[in-house]
Amino acid sequence: MGILNRTRALWLAASACAPAAAAAAEWELALDLRAVSSDGRESFLDNGQGKLRFDEDHQGIQLGRFRAAWNQPLGEVFSAHVEASTWDDDDKNPIDLTEAYLEYRPYPRAGLKTRVRLGAFYPPMSLESRALGWETPYTITPSAISSWIGEEIRTVGLEGQVDWLGTRLGHSFDLQLSAAVFAWNDPAGTMLALHGFALHDRQTTLFGRVGAPQSDPGSAKKELFHEIDDRPGYYVGAQARYLDRAVLNVLHYDNRADPTVEDPEIRDFAWLTKFDAVALRLESGNGWTAILQALDGVTYIAPGGYWLEWKFDSQSALISRREGAHMLALRYDEFNVLFMGDPSISNSEDGNAWALAYSYEPGTRWRFALEWLRVESDVPARVELLGEPAFATESKLEFSARYSLSGSF
């Protein structure tokens, strides 16, 4: 039997064993280029106390994001999803993963839909980050809340969701319950203490860190997806939808970290971080959208058994108007971090931000957006660490051109 025949026999055998039909694998590539004008202070990505991703030293043409996504069906009800991105900054890896998970999605039965995810993914809490790649379609820069989630939070674990599909049963409501257990997110909270909230669209990658290497050799390495204390965390969430026109989402998150435990490898503690998040999205059906979000939480570390506590909260209100391929959005954010210990340690902050954005998405491939963003923040640490004034107003005008390609095999 020649090689050709053997190959053919193997192929025939493989074909016979393969399922009768298979769903197509789908891929996406998106390149997002920016033109930036910014008067931002040295960015938090470069170990500064600036609130913007692109500071005064990062103007002109910049890479917004290059993103590659893959969705691989595995039989009929299982699939694998991988999201890889590069942000062109001083991260550890030139390209890295933001999400990677297996999904089990059986057909709905008796009005109930179940979904199980295993891997690394975002918790179901942002009603704003609804576009592919966990991006917001309304602005270039997401709210302070979503920016923080993208920076510090990722579920690395197992999540179950059950949906009651009321609208498919003749009612006007759908309901969803979610619950997850997770690990490998113990450093979450570090960034709030290091630089507070920031407003940016850069998501921390699973094997990367937040921007440039740590300049202070005694400080945390800014790597967030590590398990330090071998204690799993959990979240529970619920969502109610009225004909998709009004969506209310609540989430309670607790990483159950033991804040006395330290990981010398990344020079960081297990930060005990708990928060509640609530979001409401209203859509009129003729182009108007309003999104209200609120986050309220606390994070602790206990070096040598001495507990340090930071409270944090943020609120955001967005209104947008979509007319065909055009969209205009205005958003206001407030954010606060309050260090509860020694008041001489300047680890608190107080700030707000306005964003105004216009975007144009003429088809499936191009999206153009122009955003003006202004952040005011009062950060006493600027005085001690950098010798700068505590109060800063930073603003940025940013143009984005994104080209996306997708296909299937």
Next chain:
Amino acid sequence: MSRCVQIRFRRVNAAGFVLLALSCGIQVQAGSLTVSVKQRNARPLVGAVITLETPALPAAPPVAAVMDQVNLAFVPDVLVIPLHSRVQFPNSDVVSHQVYSFSSARQFQLPLYRGKPYPPVAFDQPGVVTLGCNIHDNMLAYIVVTGAPYFGRTGADGEWTAPSLPPGKYSLRVWHPLLNEPQEVEHVVESNAEHDRIDLQLERELRPAPLMGRPRSWEY
């Protein structure tokens, strides 16, 4: 000859008392019956499913119908078919779909993968079958399976005209996905007339429609 049609209301269920007969008696062509349905705000109710049943006549003969998938939407959004009809789901999209129904009238699960034709689905029980896609949660359509000899959907003017009807007692039903808690409302039409018209107006507002038409780059 203009003639008034006697209409009585029969309440099918608690939520179903939504139709209000307004007037009748405008001449149409011989033997036909025109049904006009208006919303509460007097605008025509487009795409409402009208069925006319009578014990004297069997269901219309079964047909071979098509419910396609185009640009992540079912086409048409509502399909009315006689009992025992078969429906083909061809999938004109490049992406895969997984069509399902858990409606009591017909439960099925149908993976639609590109380049792979699937046998049609038979519908042997009357009722409304709600269709969804297990991959694309926003996709929604209805198949109305009817034992009526006469049926159709109202056009842009909110009207539908039945062909020549034999004399007899007919039961007229109006169904629309946005009627409150999409349920059927029954009227009894006694008709031995040749030229009939029924004007109906909803007593209550339609439900707001689910949001459709998001950009493709939005996940949910």
